[in-house]
Amino acid sequence: MKVLTDQLGFEHKFEAVPKRIVSLVPSQTELLYDLGLEDSIVGITKFCVHPVHFKATKTVVGGTKNVKFDKIKALQPDIIIANKEENTQEIVEQLSEICPVWVTDIYNIEDNNRMIEDFGAIFNKRTNATKWVDKINFALGEFEKFVADKPVKKAAYFIWANPYMVAGGNTFINEMLKLNHFANIYEDKNGRYPEVELKKMRLEGDPDFVFLSSEPYPFKDEHAFEIGRFTHHAKTVFVDGEMFSWYGSRLVKAFDYFKILHQKIN
The missing domain is CATH 3.40.50.1980 (Nitrogenase molybdenum iron protein domain)
Incomplete structure (x- = not known):
């Protein structure tokens, strides 16, 4: 037994x-x-x-x-x-x-x-x-070498619209953001997946990047446009939600995806 x-x-x-x-x-x-x-x-x-x-x-x-x-x-x-x-x-x-x-x-x-x-x-x-x-x-070791010299940039990771919701602290997504040298502006907000008001985004952290996840909500260009109206200088990027939120064996593919993402946005 x-x-x-x-x-x-x-x-x-x-x-x-x-x-x-x-x-x-x-x-x-x-x-x-x-x-x-x-x-x-x-x-x-x-x-x-x-x-x-x-x-x-x-x-x-x-x-x-x-x-x-x-x-x-x-x-x-x-x-x-x-x-x-x-x-x-x-x-x-x-x-x-x-x-x-x-x-x-x-x-x-x-x-x-x-x-x-x-x-x-x-x-x-x-x-x-x-x-x-x-x-x-x-x-993981190879990826940590890859990002070692990359500066930390502020980010917001959206998972839902109507209402708008983001990944907060104490989540696997937040861990993946930190690993990528992205400081989650909503890490300390109440709740693991809090609702947010777009008009307060600059005050709450003014991100360098806004990530729109492919799951669980299918974000479209109109969402990127609406969110973009409330940021100062953020670059809005559509990202593969599986790579940020799926654990297990998927992580091996995720690290390769993250390298490509950095090359694309920097």
Whole structure:
């Protein structure tokens, strides 16, 4: 029997390696695939878009905030993979009546690497997990050299419109911004994803860059124009939200993306 503790501190006992997995987090679905667990994944969310063919080969069990419990129960999972930010406590508690629910809690790369190692232990994929952690750490080291001489610039990272919302402090996005030498002007604002008033943006930090994320909201040129009216000199840039907000194996691609982004905006 394995006794393992998830990132919320809950202890789980496994009599055997879980063979049927339901994943409720897009980035973690991608990670499970990259760890070699494709055949074990039986259920995913409608937002699990990587790898692309999963939409045709796996059962979609709803969204991250509104899962279909009957569908999940019918899949007879051995384990459900969730996340503190993506899935509500109520969902986790209800799903716990079906089988163990492993909850991750990711704020930085250290948390991310622990998650990968945990999955390696749970699913008997330790060698694959170690390879991915090594890849991430190597890519991180190379990227830190790349940005070492770049000055810190102020930035605002928008995730939603109507109302306008941004990434605040204590978020994985904020960690990625800091890693890129961007000082988040809303890091100290109340809430992890606070609503903001555009007319106050100059007073609250006057950013050098305004990043408009590709997800969860599909920003368009008209949003860039509207936001731009309230900045002093900021350059507005459309960015790939997956690269800033997805953890797991996606980080290896993210560091390459960040290098291209810096070359494009500087």
